[in-house]
Amino acid sequence: MNKSATIDFATATGAQDLTSPAHTQALLDLVAGEARDSLLGVHEVLRRELPQGRLAIYEAGGGSSSFLPMDVLGRSHVTVVDIDEDQVRNNTYADEAILGDVQTYRFAPETFDVVICYNVIEHLPDVEAALLNFRDALKRGGMILIGAPNPRSLSGVVTKYSPHWFHVWFYRNIRGIKTAGLPGEAPFPTFFHPLVTLSKLEAFAAAHGMETIYRREVESPRYPEMRQRKPLFAALVDAGAAVMNAVLPRGTDVRRGDYHVILRKR
Numbered sequence: 001m002n003k004s005a006t007i008d009f010a011t012a013t014g015a016q017d018l019t020s021p022a023h024t025q026a027l028l029d030l031v032a033g034e035a036r037d038s039l040l041g042v043h044e045v046l047r048r049e050l051p052q053g054r055l056a057i058y059e060a061g062g063g064s065s066s067f068l069p070m071d072v073l074g075r076s077h078v079t080v081v082d083i084d085e086d087q088v089r090n091n092t093y094a095d096e097a098i099l100g101d102v103q104t105y106r107f108a109p110e111t112f113d114v115v116i117c118y119n120v121i122e123h124l125p126d127v128e129a130a131l132l133n134f135r136d137a138l139k140r141g142g143m144i145l146i147g148a149p150n151p152r153s154l155s156g157v158v159t160k161y162s163p164h165w166f167h168v169w170f171y172r173n174i175r176g177i178k179t180a181g182l183p184g185e186a187p188f189p190t191f192f193h194p195l196v197t198l199s200k201l202e203a204f205a206a207a208h209g210m211e212t213i214y215r216r217e218v219e220s221p222r223y224p225e226m227r228q229r230k231p232l233f234a235a236l237v238d239a240g241a242a243v244m245n246a247v248l249p250r251g252t253d254v255r256r257g258d259y260h261v262i263l264r265k266r
């Protein structure tokens, strides 16, 4: 491990409090809709494909809440690497929390059963380096779960081409997250490397010894969230999306703002 180049915050070492709401918060925070359905589908795949017994999990850009199912977390040793000191300090579920850059941080080969990189690759200038690090750190047959925005969707295009202050405004005023943009709080600056596009990501993975075993593009959870919180604003956005869908090639749905993909190391 590259520990000399990083600071370790061994927060919450060892004992995981399984009654802590932090374990399920990520799922609970998702309003009912396609994104939540897909995350539940991801949980099923993980339960089916993971080996029995203790698991070693690497959450890359882990932040402070996990997207793993509780029963998997309960039998896992979780290592989080995050570049943000506040995110590392706020982490409640990791057995080991490391301040580091997932693009450069190297673990010993074949250390982990699963790597999770959820809502992170859009923030990385060098997605190739991160993916190759993840692959190398995985055991043979191990899986990478990636959750990311679809750059070709309405929300993807707006996020990619709007300034960071607009993202903060959206989080505060539309999502109602008053702490948005404060140190250690989302939204984080985005980069949108070309590999964030799902088809390119899958092609890169296939060329580097990984196969896709789950993929689903979903309506961004921001839509059901907006419909609940800001119905008028949501109606305007939905109308705009419907117009775009009508003029774009058949089958396009610009609302599909996010995806989940699971890659398995061959």
Ligand SMILES: C[S@@+](CC[C@H](N)C(=O)[O-])C[C@H]1O[C@@H](n2cnc3c(N)ncnc32)[C@H](O)[C@@H]1O
Pocket: 026, 060, 061, 062, 063, 064, 065, 081, 082, 083, 084, 087, 100, 101, 102, 103, 117, 118, 119, 120, 123, 124, 186, 188
């Ligand atoms: C949008 S948050 C997602 C956090 C968590 N995975 C989740 O979905 O709740 C993005 C996270 O990636 C982290 N991050 C961004 N660039 C990073 C890098 N180069 N190395 C490690 N972590 C990074 C940020 O600090 C932040 O915690």
